[in-house]
Amino acid sequence: MDSEFIRRAVELADLDAVRVALFHHTDDPEIEALPRALELDDDERELLITKTVAWLEENAGPGMPDEPPMPRLRQLMNLATKEEMGDLEFESRRDLMAFKSFPWTVDWTNGKPELPEGFQVAIIGSGFSGLAAGIQMELLGIPYVILERRSEPGGTWSRHRYPDIRVDTISITYEFAFEKNYPWPEYFGKGQLVREYLLHISRKYGMHDNTRFDHDLKRATFDEVRDVWVLEADTPDGIETIEANVVINAVGAFANQRTPNFEGLEDFPGPVIHPSQWPEDFDYRGRRIAVIGNGSTGVQLLSPVAEEAEEVYVFQRSKQWISPRPKYGQPIEPEVRWLLDNFPGYWNWWRYMAIAALFATHNYLYADEEWQAAGGHWNEMNDQLRDFLTNYIHEQTDNRPELVENLVPDYAPFSRRPVVDNGWYRALTRDNVELVTDPIARLTPKGIETDDGTVREVDAIITAIGFDVVQFLWPADYFGRDGLNVHDFWSKDGPRAYLSMMVPKYPNMFMLYGPNSQPLSGGTGLPIWYQVWSGYAAQLIVKMLEEGKTSVEVTMDAYERYNEALDEEASKLLLMHEEGAPDKNYYLNQTHNRLQMSAPWYGPEYHRLCTEVEWDDLQIT
Structure with missing residues (x-):
């Protein structure tokens, strides 16, 4: 591959994984001294990319490094996150890079014994x-x-x-x-x-x-x-x-799966579909569709349904914190695929850096009484996430007051399973999509009636109401x-x-x-x-x-x-x-x-x- 292709590959990659994978091979003190990717200035970023491209031009090829000795492995793991982990953390994380053939599996202590006849x-x-x-x-x-x-x-x-x-x-x-x-x-x-x-x-x-x-x-x-x-x-x-x-x-x-128990369920003539039993021949094009629920399933399916249905009514049972994910829905670029196949160790360290995002989740879950006494909701990290997600709702809904008011939860993030945005907020801004927050009173032969007496006529109902x-x-x-x-x-x-x-x-x-x-x-x-x-x-x-x-x-x-x-x-x-x-x-x-x-x-x-x-x-x- 030419230098420009390799450079594009590195630029598209996780630069934290690139940094530690390159140091894994070179022990270059300049690479060791670099900060995390989000903190790199332009000169530092260029240094990392240039040195990685040069190394790949000389050394690219298939393969995977052997697992380093434990002290070396721990050094690399600390370098990856720029944090000194304790023994407890090291023991639980040292197989995340998957250098071993079969991590987290166990073996016999002294060879396989003779098993009892018929043991199964x-x-x-x-x-x-x-x-x-x-x-x-x-x-x-x-x-x-x-x-x-x-x-x-x-x-x-x-x-x-x-x-x-x-x-x-x-x-x-x-x-x-x-x-x-x-x-x-x-x-x-x-x-x-x-x-x-x-x-x-x-x-x-x-x-x-x-x-x-x-x-x-x-x-x-x-x-x-x-x-x-x-x-x-x-x-x-x-x-x-x-x-x-x-x-x-x-x-x-x-x-x-949870089974809907709405009054009048037997009176509705159209299909009532739980997403876990999606019919292969179900065609929602040009039809009026109700989607009940906005958990992970309801959020994933709304956008593709709304693009082809005539009308979609989204029945929101409770507000959710819904967050973006970088590269969600995107293909892995050919350059990144080449890097995974030809930069030994990059796959291992990309795994580690992707999982490392979960290491600090416990910081969101415990109260800070001093922070609350000063007017905060829960703790500083959680409140910062709340602000970010609230701003995201404003941005994705074009700051429409009627939507923002009905979408921003009154509870802290990480209270429930985080939901990933698949264009759900944007779908709510479409002309053929209506967010309904009034509780469902009953189903009718024509559709769904809410507590305020409004009947929305639909041809099919998708019950994204989860599992028991x-x-x-x-x-x-x-x-x-x-x-x-x-x-x-x-x-x-x-x-x-x-x-x-x-x-x-x-x-x-x-x-x-x-x-x-x-x-x-x-x-x-x-x-x-x-x-x-x-x-x-x-x-x-x-x-x-x-x-x-x-x-x-x-x-x-x-x-x-x-x-x-x-x-x-x-x-x-x-x-x-x-x-x-x-x-x-x-x-x-x-x-x-x-x-x-x-x-x-x-x-x-x-x-x-x-x-x-x-x-x-x-x-x-």
């Missing part, structure tokens, strides 16, 4: 988390079967096919660390691209051959005499019974010790687990993305956590097998102590305070007024809990 692990679901568990079993050489209710892998990405569905975190972080430099064609992959990726992973690493598709688990019963789970799955040929020594539930939190996320493991029944159904066990105060993964009385059973799982603060992308949780389950399975035991179970005392500490930590978070609008938050279990979806722990601390096993909390027999 059953993994429920073949989405991201199920495939993460599958690769861990592949590496250990443990026989396993994946039960998947659909006819292809992909989980929620298989179900969701609405217009312009895509990831809202950059694809280089929404991927497995063991598949190096996957050729994403877009910065934020569309749903079809994610489905292709997961199918590729399933086939390449052996999970596809171990998957029984169209197998919908209905019932799981633990046989206390044999320490075996007996699974009953609904298949095209009827109920099939499968036995497994261990069950890893990878069914996810977005498996059970508090129904973990639903609708299958799981019967543990003494025949106790897990849903009855959870009836007192909602679904709970130890480390989000284990429940007493349910031996040899793990959950990935279970209750109180992904941490809200200082964490990393979800596929990383799927691998971390799979690694935790694997550690326990390995110990059980190496010691010749047949069951592993968390104690009731450990389960209760963990959840008491969890509730105490959660009480400090923004989400549980009035400024965080707890009554509007799907992270919370509204019935029991407690944090339900996420772990309240600081991300690196939660990583430690999930990788350094507290064996005294477990019973292995």
Whole structure:
């Protein structure tokens, strides 16, 4: 490639990743002294670009550096963010660059032992988390079967096919660390691209051959005499019974859609569509469409629908903080693709810098009483983000007073899951789009009537109202010790687990993305956590097998102590305070007024809990 092409590639790249990747190769003190990309002056920026172009002209080519020794790796990580991290942070982040072949996986302690005859692990679901568990079993050489209710892998990405569905975190972080430099064609992959990726992973690493598709688990019963789970799955040929020594539930939190219960639903003659069941033949061109909801799904699909529909009514149930993402919806430029393929280490450090944006999220979640006493809402960082997002609303709506008034939330950012803007605000300024904030009273044969008596005539209704996320493991029944159904066990105060993964009385059973799982603060992308949780389950399975035991179970005392500490930590978070609008938050279990979806722990601390096993909390027999 000529110098101009290489220069364009570097200019389009993440200059922080460029800086650390170049220093990784050269130890150039001038590069080491440069500040973060946002703080580079013109001369410093030119120095970095010129030196990188010169190095690439001499050294460009495929390959990936070996993982540096730990002191060197830590030096590079500190250089990347220009911050000195502590030991806790280093341990939780040192695999983010994915220099290792299979980060976050575990191995036998002294070679694979002889396994009991017929030993098998059953993994429920073949989405991201199920495939993460599958690769861990592949590496250990443990026989396993994946039960998947659909006819292809992909989980929620298989179900969701609405217009312009895509990831809202950059694809280089929404991927497995063991598949190096996957050729994403877009910065934020569309749903079809994610489905292709997961199918590729399933086939390449052996999970596809171990998957029984169209197998919908209905019932799981633990046989206390044999320490075996007996699974009953609904298949095209009827109920099939499968036995497994261990069950890893990878069914996810977005498996059970919310069903609209509006008065008059049966009177509306047109289609009422939940985005997770988008009909392939649904044509909204030239039609009058209602979109109910403005969470991630409703925001993603509005713009493409509005471009072709005759009229769109957006029924906003609550205000959202909706934020921009650089390069959202854009293809990866050919120059950047070349850089990823020919600048060894750039892919690794781009991953790190993309994830590093999450390191400081905990700073948004804790109150600053002095700041509040001086007139602030929550704390300085959170209030600065509020101002930025408020200004963004003004900008995107052309400062229209009637829109701004109805769009700016009265609660703090990071109270709810951040929503990424896919042109939603701009779509509201179109002549054929109306924002409706009056509550829906009922459906009529002609359309939707709001509380003020207005009827808006529509041909079809899109119910982007989300999922019933508090129904973990639903609708299958799981019967543990003494025949106790897990849903009855959870009836007192909602679904709970130890480390989000284990429940007493349910031996040899793990959950990935279970209750109180992904941490809200200082964490990393979800596929990383799927691998971390799979690694935790694997550690326990390995110990059980190496010691010749047949069951592993968390104690009731450990389960209760963990959840008491969890509730105490959660009480400090923004989400549980009035400024965080707890009554509007799907992270919370509204019935029991407690944090339900996420772990309240600081991300690196939660990583430690999930990788350094507290064996005294477990019973292995």
